[in-house]
Amino acid sequence: MAGLLTKAAAKAFPKSLWLYHCNSGACNGCDIEILNVLTPYYDVERFGMKLVGSPRHADVMLLSGAVTRPTLPLVKRAYEAMPGPKLVFGIGSCAAGGGCWFDTYNVSGGGAAAVPVDYLIPGCPPRPEAIIFGVALALGLVEQKASPVELKQVEFPIDAYLRNKAWEERNVIYRLLKD
């Protein structure tokens, strides 16, 4: 029975991702949410995920925080220590793009400056559901919902120009200047 279950689980989730949580100067907001994901309430271990203490055991690095200057070489070393194939999740706006410290003097400007970030999970901090959505996206359980939005004012606002013109005609000074 147990063997059958294991086989079914292995078929459903061919790869169990082991997570290494790397804090590169975060404010602990994202770290709290990552730990929240591992609690029984959100329970990311349903997907076979497990928090490990060493990058040498890990497949996935959960990077939180804009990579500060002191932590930059350490993050690089931790990434090199992970056996391939490896994934990096940038958790929070800081790791995704630098947050509001993207151009500060002692911050290298997001996780992409140190390691190749494969998945971005923006949020400040992201909800635990958002993190679960990110890992489910990596596992192929859900479809991606974010897509670039491009909006255009297609209709040329001619009525505004007409309104301006009417205002000019009403305005006496313009008429006086013309004469």
Added chain:
Amino acid sequence: MWLASKIKQVVLALKPGTVTLKYPAEPRPAPKNFRGQPVWDHTKCIGCAGCADHCPARTILLRDICQDLRVLLYDGARCMYCGRCADLCPEKAIVMSPDFELATGDRNDVTQSLELFMLTCNRCGRCFDMEIKNAIDKLGLRGYRYDSLEARTVLRRTTDRLAPEVLDETGTFRRPEKIGG
């Protein structure tokens, strides 16, 4: 005795039941006042750049690509979702939507861009002064009337427009001395 404690543990564990969320299988909407991805309404936006001025992470950029066209770019990857843009938008064109499922592999997937038509100013004939670095011309854009000939002779734009004799005078200029000193 040990069996009784085990049974007690099992009873305690069974009491709350299953608490784990079935989140990716079942939807879990955000709470009421949750601030997710900001969404622009391009029909309401007037292009005042208040959101771009006040964004703490400076994720909102405004670019004037010509006199009538203004482009607003939003980069959600480093957005803090503070909702400040939505707070101060005078036209309420920005709404903080409850969307939080923004995980993506590509940074461009969380961007938004708006193309806005701008009007030409009745007074100065343009709506922005991106090119003008001259302080006097900026004063002109703010309404300072500079079209009288007398004012033009007084206010020089640059030094290379000065006449050569005037420049010579400045080279040999001497401060007024004390009478009899």
